[in-house]
Amino acid sequence: MQIVSWNVQNGIDAFAEPKLAQQCDYLIKLNADVIALQEVDSEYMASLEEALDDYHWHFAPALSFYKAGQFVQFGNAIGAKKGTAVQWRAHYLLPAASDAKQHMPRSAGELVVEIAGEFVRVVTSHLEFYCAKQRRYQLQQIDGIVNAASISRDYPSQATEGLYKPLPLPVNAIICGDFNFADQSDEYQSLFISQGGWRDLAQSNPRPTCGIFDTKQWPNGADRRDYFATNSQTLQAKVVVDEGISLSDHQPCVLHVTHF
Numbered sequence: 001m002q003i004v005s006w007n008v009q010n011g012i013d014a015f016a017e018p019k020l021a022q023q024c025d026y027l028i029k030l031n032a033d034v035i036a037l038q039e040v041d042s043e044y045m046a047s048l049e050e051a052l053d054d055y056h057w058h059f060a061p062a063l064s065f066y067k068a069g070q071f072v073q074f075g076n077a078i079g080a081k082k083g084t085a086v087q088w089r090a091h092y093l094l095p096a097a098s099d100a101k102q103h104m105p106r107s108a109g110e111l112v113v114e115i116a117g118e119f120v121r122v123v124t125s126h127l128e129f130y131c132a133k134q135r136r137y138q139l140q141q142i143d144g145i146v147n148a149a150s151i152s153r154d155y156p157s158q159a160t161e162g163l164y165k166p167l168p169l170p171v172n173a174i175i176c177g178d179f180n181f182a183d184q185s186d187e188y189q190s191l192f193i194s195q196g197g198w199r200d201l202a203q204s205n206p207r208p209t210c211g212i213f214d215t216k217q218w219p220n221g222a223d224r225r226d227y228f229a230t231n232s233q234t235l236q237a238k239v240v241v242d243e244g245i246s247l248s249d250h251q252p253c254v255l256h257v258t259h260f
Contacts, residue, residue, distance in 0.1 A: 001115050001257040003122060004030055005176035005226060007038040007210070007250035010074075011047075014213035014246040020044060023247050024051035032254065033115055035079045036124035038178045042073040055079035060090035060109030062126075076177070078109040078124050086112040086119065087167045091145055093125070093138045100131035106138055108145060112168055118260045121149070121173040127180045135180060135187055143197070146173045146231065172232035174201075178210075178250060182223045192229070201228040201255060202239035209241055214249035228255045235260055 004027070011020030024047060027035060035055065040048075045059050061075035078088070091108040108125040125142060128134035149169045159165045175198070181187040183206060192200045200206075202224075209226035211218030228239050236259040242252045 001034075001120065002030070002032040003034040003036065003174065003176065003228070003255040003257070004032040004252055005036045005038075005124060005228065005255070006252040007126065007178040007226065007248060008040065008044070009248045009250065010039050010041055010044055012248070014249050019247050020047055021051075024048065026245070026247060026252070027052060030252070030254065033081055033084065034111065034113060034120075034122050035077075036109070036122060036176050037077045038124065038126035038250075040075065040077040042071070045073075045077055048077060048079065052079065054082055056082050056085045058085075058088040058090070058109055058111060060107045060124075062092070062105040062107035075107045076109045076124050076126055078111045078122065080111055080113045084113040084115055086114050087169070088112070091141075093141050096131075096134050096137035098131050098133040100134065103128050103131045103134050106134075108142055110145065112170065114168070119168045119170050120257075120260070121146075121170045123173055123175045124177045125175070126178045129180045132181070132185075132187060136190065139179075139187065139191055142175060146175070149173075172230065172235065174228060174230050174232075174235075174255070176226075176228045176253070176255070178226050180225055182225065197231055198229040199231075199233075201230060201235075201237050202241075202253075205239070207239075207241040207243060208251070209253060210250045212243055212251060213246040217249055226250060226253050228253065232260075 013019040057079040061073035093106040208222035211222040237257040
């Protein structure tokens with residue numbers, strides 16, 4: 001199974017040039033089972049649905065508003081090969097009280113797919129850029145979204161048909177996306193070391209995921225801001241970062257799962 005996570009900068013490459021069509025072509029060639037994208041608007045979603053029409057796409061906007069009479073949405077997109085998706089949800093992440101001078105609403109997109117007889121749960125998000133307190137609170141909420149599956153498992157609906165019939169929702173999950181913190185940050189320590197509930201799936205071979213080509217937005221150079229993590233103790237996987245393309249300010253990250 002392959003999962004790709006990529007902040008596509010809404011179709012803009014590392015040199016501020018529009019490259020939406022080329023990004024779609026790249027995703028077609030990857031042919032991943034699940035595609036999780038960050039920084040996508042409603043126009044980008046329409047292009048995805050047309051270019052990659054063998055996927056079922058789910059939009060998880062963090063922003064929905066009217067601008068100059070046009071309806072605009074912006075957030076995360078997650079898609080799966082048609083016939084594999086079991087259920088999907090969008091989660092709005094609540095803001096934290098902070099003194100940050102600027103921050104914006106955030107969301108998480110969740111998808112459960114069935115591949116080779118296994119139910120796999122993938123959650124993607126794009127965490128706050130400017131405020132560490134916002135990021136920590138958003139991570140806590142994602143942790144709660146994932147852990148809610150344990151409650152559903154222990155106290156399931158007894159319905160056998162209709163809308164009350166429970167759908168598969170694995171306790172184990174894969175979370176991915178642009179987390180907007182570096183390996184040396186307090187957030188990294190908290191998520192992967194202090195709490196101990198999540199495993200960084202690229203910890204053995206961390207590679208830079210942004211700032212390789214775009215030195216204007218990332219003047220301090222390349223580092224890692226994009227992650228795959230799991231709460232499963234049995235999942236075996238390898239993360240591959242394509243460091244050779246400049247179709248966004250972030251690099252595409254592909255998770256190759258070999259064992260659930």
